[in-house]
């Protein structure tokens with residue numbers, strides 16, 4: 001479902017004399033449906049960068065990044081948008097939303113985008129918000145003023161509303177209390193059970209032991225000269 005072959009990535013710092021910083025070389029990785037791979041490696045090793053390459057935010061310098069049959073490293077922007085709508089979800093650490101859109105609609109939006117009838121989309125959104133303990137009085141408000149933890153839970157509800165065949169999870173349990181953390185881990189296990197291929201970054205050791213089938217140490221992808 002997610003297959004990376006010989007992916008390299010470097011950053012060019014245009015404001016610093018165009019210095020080129022190689023971050024990874026020959027990164028290869030394959031995640032099957034129903035499997036969760038945890039990215040590990042020291043801070044700065046390139047875990048988030050690898051996720052952004054898979055999501056198409058960063059362009060790989062070489063290699064292939066195939067998700068659901070599409071090579072993200074060579075795809076047109078409209079193909080990447082379709083991939084993000086239909087195949088690949090991304091739960092980042094921070095919620096980015098259009099101001100003034102009510103929370104219920106923020107969560108229902110990925111379902112509406114794939115043509116789910118509005119009442120079904122809103123029912124699913126309501127059920128996820130309730131599971132994640134977002135009080136109903138907040139559902140009609142924009143989440144922009146919510147607390148950090150509430151925003152994170154809205155973000156997770158949005159990421160799990162539509163059943164993406166592939167999911168990228170960046171610290172989905174960070175700063176959650178025990179009850180919400182357990183709910184998120186159950187959502188991840190449910191996604192695996194229905195066949196989603198998942199790549200996650202979990203600093204929470206117990207969480208990653210619970211949901212990951214294996215670990216990929218991104219330090220192994222460090223460029224040889226910098227290793």
Ligand SMILES: Nc1ncnc2c1ncn2[C@@H]1O[C@H](COP(=O)(O)OP(=O)(O)OP(=O)(O)O)[C@@H](O)[C@H]1O
Pocket residue numbers: 011021023041042043044045046047048049050
């Ligand atoms: N947009 C960017 N421009 C330049 N350098 C970048 C950029 N993004 C990441 N880097 C560099 O790439 C390296 C990998 O960063 P990355 O954020 O992927 O690490 P990480 O393993 O996710 O770290 P952490 O666990 O601390 O979040 C770092 O040295 C970082 O400085």
